Amino acid sequence: MLDELQQANEYIINKIIEKDTLILEMEEFAKENNVPIVTKEVAEYLKFLVDSHNFKDILEIGTAIGYSGTIMGRIAKKNGGKLTTIEIDEVRYNQALDNFKKGDLLDTVNVILGDGTVEIKKLDQTFDFIFIDASKGHYMEFFKDSIERLNDNGLIFIDNIMFRGYLYKEYPKRFKTIVRRLDEFINYLYENHNFVLMPFGDGIGLVRK
Structure with a gap:
């Protein structure tokens, strides 16, 4: 059964034909430099979800090089909204700024350099959509701080x-603590929120407020 799921996933990935030069450039950079970005099928689902709901104001925790941020930022710009994205690593922060500049998104994207566990608490606005893809050991904290800033009927998308x-x-064994925390986090979401867990990509969790 597992082999069949893997084959199905590969079939889907092979059907996704990306033509955007900036996206392709970022994918190649991520591959060559071992930068974690969302997988192709997750990127497609993310784009479909955000676009279908016409989300305007979006929060991203974990910018990296701006790959998923570019996908969401373009939709936010089209809808007259903005993307706020937080990145703890200064090198990645600067790489993301360069990519947002290439994508003509600097007027739409607010990139914050800092720790998400600190910076989320400073935000004084609310969001329609929140994308979490940063330090796995802090997912519970990211979530609890984020959901306070999520508008009614908004969605939180938790990657990996x-x-x-x-x-x-x-x-x-070095991942024991992270695995335990994520398992506890999933149990918490099932028990306390309108939550669904989907096993594609590296696992996606969706919460609707």
């Missing part, structure tokens, strides 16, 4: 929530 499959298969 199954952490390389380590939640259900053998994993290196």
Whole structure:
């Protein structure tokens, strides 16, 4: 059954034909420099979800090089909104700024250099959509701070929530704490929120307020 799921996933990925030069450039950079970005099928789903709901004001926790931020920022710009994105690594922060500039998004995207566990608390606005893809060990804290800033009927999209499959298969001992925290986080979401867990990409969690 697992092999069939993997084959289905590969089939979907092979059907996704990307033509945008900036997106392709970022994908190549991420591959060559081992930068974690959302997988192709997750990127497609993210774009479909944000665009279908006409989300305007978006918060992203974990900018990296601006790959998912570019996808969401373009939709926010089209809808007359803005993307606020937080990145803790200064090198990645500057790379993201360069990519947002290339994508003509600097007037639409507010890039914050800092720790999400600190910076989210400083935000004094609310959002229609929140995308979490940063330090896995802090997902619970990111979520609890974020949902306070989510508008009614808004969505939170949590990427990599199954952490390389380590939640259900053998994993290196150094990841024990992260795996335990993510498993506890998933239990918390099921018990307390309108939550769905989907096993594609590296695991996606969706919460609707």
